[in-house]
Amino acid sequence: MITRLNHVAIAVPDLKKAAAQYEALGAKTSAPQDLPEHGVTVVFVTLENTKIELLHPLGENSPIGKFLEKNPAGGIHHLCFEVENLETASKTITDLGARLLGNGTPAIGAHSKPVVFAHPKDFQGTLVEFEQS
Template structure:
């Protein structure tokens, strides 16, 4: 099993609305999607296109959101996770489990509409890592 393309960098923010001007006006991003709620994961999401990947802005939908806990420790927000693509989520899950990695929950549908799971930071060099099945028909 090999990790594929870096799909996105997840950046937690207390407010997507307040973060968008930074990405648009300071960073010069022109491909900023519309924010949308992802209730199954307790977050609001907005993708910012860059030439070689995406930034996923993530805001908690409520106090039970895992992003709310992250923001309690990092009130200004910051990098939350990296996301890599794999061709087959079931194969990737089995491989990570064989390596002894701790998975955070079972595969579920993520913000791109494809299956995802997370690998515990302690097993990934200190970085929370999302593994995502590559979208059908490209990126």
């Protein structure tokens, strides 16, 4: 059902500085992209075998702002896995006893594809995003 790791998301207090670090190491970075519906600005660092999503708060109610209050230096926020069928994956996740965040309805993520998030308490303490491939 999980086909591959799509990205590791890292919350950062300074988006330009974080992107510059990866660029200095030879990685390609995207332009910043505001996602108001998720309360974040993202920059993708593209590597040969995966991506890193740098997350920065956008707006007062950003979940990343809350994360950075607890972790001022930033840190890993979530893992994103691609799935062949998001509806089937969502049912399997809930059948396993895990909770989907929000109302469980997929939202459109940063790659313009449907995504759902599973509660970290139900996934070994890790927030997990599942994205339709």
